[in-house]
Amino acid sequence: AQKVTQAQTEISVVEKEDVTLDCVYETRDTTYYLFWYKQPPSGELVFLIRRNSFDEQNEISGRYSWNFQKSTSSFNFTITASQVVDSAVYFCALSDDMDTGRRALTFGSGTRLQVQP
Amino acid sequence: EAGVAQSPRYKIIEKRQSVAFWCNPISGHATLYWYQQILGQGPKLLIQFQNNGVVDDSQLPKDRFSAERLKGVDSTLKIQPAKLEDSAVYLCASSDSFRNSPLHFGNGTRLTVT
Numbered sequence: 001a002q003k004v005t006q007a008q009t010e011i012s013v014v015e016k017e018d019v020t021l022d023c024v025y026e027t028r029d030t031t032y033y034l035f036w037y038k039q040p041p042s043g044e045l046v047f048l049i050r051r052n053s054f055d056e057q058n059e060i061s062g063r064y065s066w067n068f069q070k071s072t073s074s075f076n077f078t079i080t081a082s083q084v085v086d087s088a089v090y091f092c093a094l095s096d097d098m099d100t101g102r103r104a105l106t107f108g109s110g111t112r113l114q115v116q117p
Numbered sequence: 118e119a120g121v122a123q124s125p126r127y128k129i130i131e132k133r134q135s136v137a138f139w140c141n142p143i144s145g146h147a148t149l150y151w152y153q154q155i156l157g158q159g160p161k162l163l164i165q166f167q168n169n170g171v172v173d174d175s176q177l178p179k180d181r182f183s184a185e186r187l188k189g190v191d192s193t194l195k196i197q198p199a200k201l202e203d204s205a206v207y208l209c210a211s212s213d214s215f216r217n218s219p220l221h222f223g224n225g226t227r228l229t230v231t
Binding site: 004042046091093106108109 | 148150157158159160161162165173206208210212219220221222223224225227
C-alpha cells in the first residue's frame with residue numbers, strides 16, 4: 001500500500017530564510033506520480049507541482065524548487081527567500097495504481113510553515 | 118475558468134442528524150472526488166467518480182455515508198446519522214480524464230457535529 005510521510009509537523013522561519021520541507025513516500029509500483037499542494041488559511045488546496053517517477057530532474061519555479069530522489073524515495077520542497085505569504089500547510093501526495101483507473105491521491109499529514117516578518 | 122464550487126461553507130449539526138454537501142466540478146472534468154480532512158491531518162479519499170460511475174469507494178463508511186453523481190456533473194455527499202467523529206472539512210475535487218492530471222479542489226465544507 002502507498003504511504004506518504006512528512007515528518008516535520010511545523011516549521012517556523014524568519015522572512016528571507018530558505019526552508020526545506022521533507023517528503024518520503026512508499027509504493028510498490030514502478031510508475032507513480034508525486035505532488036505538492038499548498039493549503040493557505042482559506043482552506044483551498046492549491047496545486048504546486050507534479051512529478052512522474054521516470055523524471056528525476058530537479059525543478060525550479062521562481063523561489064520554489066523540488067528535489068526528487070528515487071534512491072531515497074524522497075521528494076523534498078525548498079522555498080528560497082521565504083515570504084510571509086508562504087505561510088500555509090504544505091502537503092506532499094502520491095498517486096499510483098496506474099492500471100486500475102484509481103487516480104486518487106494519498107496525502108501526507110502536512111507541514112505547517114510559519115514565516116515571521 | 119470557474120473553480121470547483123462547494124456548498125454550504127459551514128454546517129453545524131447535532132449527532133444523529135443528517136447533512137448533505139453539494140459539489141459542482143470544473144466544467145468538462147469527468148473525474149470527481151470527495152475527501153475528508155480531519156483537523157491536523159491530510160485529506161483522506163472517501164469516494165472517486167468517473168462520470169457517474171464509482172471508481173473507488175473503499176474508504177467510504179457506507180453504513181452512514183452515501184454519495185451520488187447522477188448526471189455525471191454535480192455530486193452530493195450525505196451523512197446519516199452523523200457522529201461526533203465526522204467533524205471535519207469535506208473537500209470536493211475534480212480532474213480531467215488525462216492520466217494523473219492535477220486535482221483541483223474546492224474550498225470545502227467545514228462540518229461540526231455537537
